[in-house]
Amino acid sequence: MQMYLYGAGIVAYGAYKALREIWRATVKGFLVTDQDGQPDQIEGIPVCSLEKCGSDLAKSLILIATPEEYQDSIEQELIRRGLSNYKKLHSHLEYELMGKYLKKIQGLSLIEDFRESEEGVRLDDICVYMALSHKDKELSKKYLEEPWVKKIQVGAALTDTKLLKLTDEGEDSLSAENALYGELTASYYAWKYNKRKITGLFHYRRVLRITRKQLYLLETGEIDVVLPLPFVCFPDASGQYGRYLLPDDVEVMKRVLEKWEPEEYGRFAAILRTPYLYNYNMLIARKEVFDDYCGWIFPLLKEITKKSEEIEGDRLPRYIGRIGEVLTSLYFMRNRKGWKITHGEKVWRV
DSSP states (O other): OOEEEEOOSHHHHHHHHHHHHHSOOOEEEEEESOOTTSOSEETTEEEEEHHHHGGGGGGSEEEEOSOGGGHHHHHHHHHHTTOOOEEEOOHHHHHHHHHHHHHHHHOOOBGGGSOOOSSOOOGGGEEEEEEEOTTOOOOSSOOOOOTTEEEEETTGGGOSOOOOSOBSOSSSOOGGGHHHHTTHHHHHHHHHHOOOSEEEEEETTEEEEOOHHHHHHHHTTSOSEEEEOOEEOSSSTHHHHTTTSOHHHHHHHHHHHHHHOHHHHHHHHHHHTSSEEOOTTOEEEEHHHHHHHHHHHHHHHHHHHHHHHTSOSOOOTTHHHHHHHHHHHHHHHHTTTTSOEEEEEEEEOO
């Protein structure tokens, strides 16, 4: 049976690469609701709107390969058009698909590859912060957090609305710069104030699915850090970060990197030409790793902020947090051989 992928972004492109490599599947096209602003083709596969594909869709399987928050509305549109042969690429299915692909192509490991300990991590040894803001949209349902997850209000210095007792404020804080840094102000707080052996960052909409027994592998040092799987981008990593960063800010980031680490810059540039990118600034790590990561990224971000602000013109919201995603990706790809890195399932909350 022929297949269409609904979506033309990184979720759909990653699914296309994995389906072709792992199952030798043939994808006839990428489907979009509206073709305005979309490419005509991706790697020779046409991108077409629902209107243009028309009757051909009735005899095809449609895999809805978009961020999960959009999948229900797409499903309703397909039903309205009388199309019933579809499947949603939800978080778990995406993790299974992309996990197999990235293990084969990149040799990445998954947390499930390790033998689970019979012990669980001690709660006194771990604190993973979950960033929440007074500007966040309300989730459609309540979620129960693990006891080792601690919610923290970010950008608390910018509002009189207090959601939580724990905030990103402090004597040494980036809380007042949350509009630039986004959730990274919680990472900065964890770097400066958390003393637990294991720490990290979640977002109120995005978490890693992981057990206390799996976390014990960090306590024993068998694993150094758990990340979400990297996205597979088209034509390279800039296909993703170029969508939410201005070209001037990308150039500033590159110039600062070259100035700070001239001997490593060639390697950084090569990494940015690969199709892989870690998004979301989300991780769980041993404190040694977390501190090294923060000690590298935050001085760079401070300098990038300074140089970018010297350029006249408007900046995009939380652009420094977005640059942080690129630098997070660079840091861990650069340290693939130094740190014992594995990957866990990213769960979207709606």
